[in-house]
Amino acid sequence: PQPWERGVDKPDHIAPALDIMLEGPIGAASYNNEFGRPALAGYFRTFEQADAASGITRGYHNPIMLAGGYGVIRPRHVNKNPLPAGCKIVVLGGPAMLIGLGGGAASSMAAGASSMELDFASVQRDNAEIQRRCQEVIDQCWAQGDENPILSIHDVGAGGLSNALPELVYQGKTGAVFDLRALHSADRGMSPMELWCNEAQERYVLAIAAADAQRFGAICERERAPHAIIGATNDSGRLVVADRHNGTNPVDMPLDVILGKTPGLSFEVQIYAKRQNQQGTDFKHAPARSRQGSVPGITLDETIARVLQLPAVADKRFLVTIGDRSVSGLVTRDQMVGPWQTPVADCAVTAATFGARTGEAMALGERPSVAVDNAPASGQLAVAEALTNICAGRILRLEDVALSANWMAAAGDPEEKAALYATVEAVSALAQQLRIPIPVGKDSMSMSVAWKDGDSEKRVSAPVSLNVTAYAPVADTRKTLTPQLRRVEDSVLLLIDLGMGKNRLGGSALAQVSQQTGLAAPDLDDPALLAACFNGVQLLNETGYILAYHDRSDGGVFITLCEMAFAGRCGLDIEVDDDDLAAFLFNEEPGVALQVRAEHLHTVRETLLRCGLPETSLVEVARPNGKREVRIIHRNRPVYAAGLDQLHQLWSLTTYHMQALRDNPHCAREEFEALQDLDDPGLSCEPTYRLARSAPRAGNARPAIGILREQGVNGHVEMAAAFDRAGFDCIDINMNDLLNRTASLDNLSGLVACGGFSYGDVLGAGGGWAKSILHNDRLRDEFERFFNRPDSFGLGVCNGCQMLSRLRSIIPGADDWPDFERNRSEQFESRVVMVEITDSRS
Structure with a gap:
C-alpha cells in the first residue's frame, strides 16, 4: 500500500479493489475488442476517506465502470415510427x-x-x-x-x-x-x-x-x-x-x-433545507472551513513523488494498450501522443467517414473527490473538465457541444440525497448558462455497501459521482491539439487560470496523498470565463498559434506541465511567484496550459483578452529548457530539480506494478526500464516512395475483390474502404454466402480475410474459421481452386491472417508459413510499431 492508503473493511462476498482493477479492465477490453469498437478515452480513480468524527467512510466498494460511445444516424432514422396494427x-x-x-x-x-x-x-x-x-x-x-x-x-x-x-x-x-x-x-x-x-x-x-x-x-x-x-x-x-x-x-x-400516467419522482430533502437554515447560505457556496497551502511533514520531493503515483494522476498505459484503438479505420486521435506514444491526450477524435477531414470529438470529466466537501462544485468541475478536454478538438462553437451525464450516488442516505439534488440543480444551471444541452444520461443510486461485522454495522458510501461525457462535431480533424511539448526553446507556457488565483486544494490529489481533509474546494465560480477560454483557444488553434495544449485537472498545473514534458521528451523550467508554492502547483481549479512561441505571446494574450478573459487569468508559468530536467524556481530561487526520465518513471510506476501483476512481469520491466533511454528516437515514418492521390488502373477496369468475413469479424468496412481507394470493386462476402452458394470465388481477382474475433477472443480463433473451410469438401475445393489460379491473390489481416495460415495445405508455396503462438505478455496488445517493407515477390 501507498503511504496515504489505509485498509478499509469490506464484506466477504465482494471482490478486493486490486482484483477488480486487475481483472475488470481485461473483461471490458476483451468485450470491446470482440465487438469491434475503438476504446479511445477513460479514467482511473481510487478514493477512500474515513471520517472518525462522523463515522462515515467514503469510498467505492461499489466500483464505477463507465462505458459509452457516439455514432452517426441518418435524419430519417432519428424518430421512432408509429406502428400500424x-x-x-x-x-x-x-x-x-x-x-x-x-x-x-x-x-x-x-x-x-x-x-x-x-x-x-x-x-x-x-x-x-x-x-x-x-x-x-x-x-x-x-x-x-x-x-x-x-x-x-x-x-x-x-x-x-x-x-x-x-x-x-x-x-x-x-x-x-x-x-x-x-x-x-x-x-x-x-x-x-x-x-x-x-x-x-x-x-x-x-x-x-x-x-x-x-x-x-x-x-x-x-x-x-x-x-x-x-x-x-x-x-x-x-x-x-x-x-x-x-x-x-x-x-x-x-x-x-x-x-x-407514471407518477413523477419526488425527493424530500430535509437535510439540504436544514443546512441552508443553519448556515444562512446556499450549500453550493458554503464558507471554506480552512485554506491550508503547505503540506505538513512532507517535503516537496516526497509530495511530487506521491502525486505522480496516485492512480488518478499516473500513467494509465496498462488500461490503454489492452484495448483496440484502431478498429473502424476512422480514428484520428487516440490516447497515445507523439513519437513515444505517451497516454496523455485530452480528447478522442474520429473522422466522419473515410477520407473526410470533418469528424467528431469525445472527452470525459469527473471530480468526485471534491463532492465530499462540496458536491455541487464537483458537478460543475466535471462539466468544466469535459469542456477543457474536448477543447483540444477544432470545434466551431461551444454551443455545438452536447453532454451525457451519468449520475452515481448513495441515494438511501438523506445527506447524499440532498447533495445529489443540489448537484443536479447546479449542473443544470451551468449547462443553461453555457447553452449546452444534456440530452442523455444514466444513473445508479446504489453507491453504498452495508454489512454486519459481528454485532457492528458497517457502511461505505461513495460521494456523489458525476461522469460527464462531452461530444461535438469537429471542423478539421487535422487541427486537434495535443499535450506534446515542442522543443522550441524560445517558447512560453501560458496558464489560463479559470480559478483566478484562488488555488483551493479541497479534493485534490495533493489533499488525498497527504490525507488532508476539510480544505476549501475548487469551483467554477464564473462560467463566462470558461466560455471565453473555449472560444479563445479555438480561435488561436485556427490561426496556428498554439504549439501544445493540455488541461489542468488531477494533480494541478505541475502534472499538466510534466505530462506535456513526458510527451515531448523536453525539459521545463517552472517559474512560480505565488506565495504558496504547493497551492499553486497542485490546486485543481479549472484551467488550461498553452505552449506558444515567445514572438507570438503578445498576440495570444490580446486574442484571449478580446474573448473575455481578464489579464489576471493569464500566467506565464514555464519555459522549455535543453537539459531534459524539470526545474522549479520559486521567486527566482531554485527549489527543485529532477531528471525527466526520473519523473517519467515515477509517473509510470503505478502502471508498471499493475502490468507486472497482471501480465508477464519481464515484459512490464522491459517497458518500464525503456523510459530511461533518453536517446530513443521514438516512432518515425520515412516513405521511400510518393503515395499517389488516386490508384493506378489498367484501363477502366476495377478488379473484383472479395471482402471475406465470418461471424465475429469486425474490420471488413475499413478493409473495403482501403481496397476501394486502391482501385478495386469490393464485394461483401459472408461465409454463409459461400455455404449457401449465393456467392462464389470464381470471378474474383483477389480475396482478403479481415480482422476481428471469429469464434471468440482466444488465441487460434482463426483456426475455427479455417476448419469451416477445410472440413467442408465443396468449400475446400473452391478455395483451393482460387489459390491455384495464376491471376489471383489473397491477403489475411489479424484474425484473417491466422485463418489463412491454417489453410497452407491448399495454398501453393505456403509450406513454410509460420504458426501463431501466444505472445510474451499474454495479453491483447494494441500498439503502434515500425516495420520495414522489403522487396518480395508480393
Missing part, C-alpha cells in the same frame, strides 16, 4: 437466461440492503459475439435507407422485456399481444416472471412491418443472429402477455396504466 414484434439477440433478475432494482439500493442471493442474481453475463451479429443486422437494415425494414427499435436493459416491450409498443401508439414461449430460452424451466423480467444482455426488441418480416429474417439468417417473432401489434391499447404452457395471461392491462 399487425406489425411483427421481434426479439433480436441472445436467449433468455436466469440471470440479471432484479438488476434494475439493485441499481437503486445499497448492496447488502437485500439478501446476498439477490445481489448475485442481479449480475449479468456478456456475449460480445452475439452483440456483433446483432449490430451487423442493424447495420444491414439502416444501410437500406428508405427500405429499412425496422420501424422502431429499443434496447433490452434494466427490467428486461418487462420494460423494453411496453416502451416499444407504447411509443408506437398501439397495443400488442406477446407469446412468452416464442422466446429463445436457455432454460425451458423458466417461469413467466423469469422470462419477462430477466436482464440477459445483447438483446433488442424491434417492430417490423408484416410485409418485411421475411426479408428481415433473411438478414438475420445471413448474419447468424438469433431472432424470434414473439407477437404483433393491435389497436387495443392493451398489453397482453400469454403463456401457452398453462393457458394463462400473466400480464393483461392497459398500456396507459403502465406508462401513460
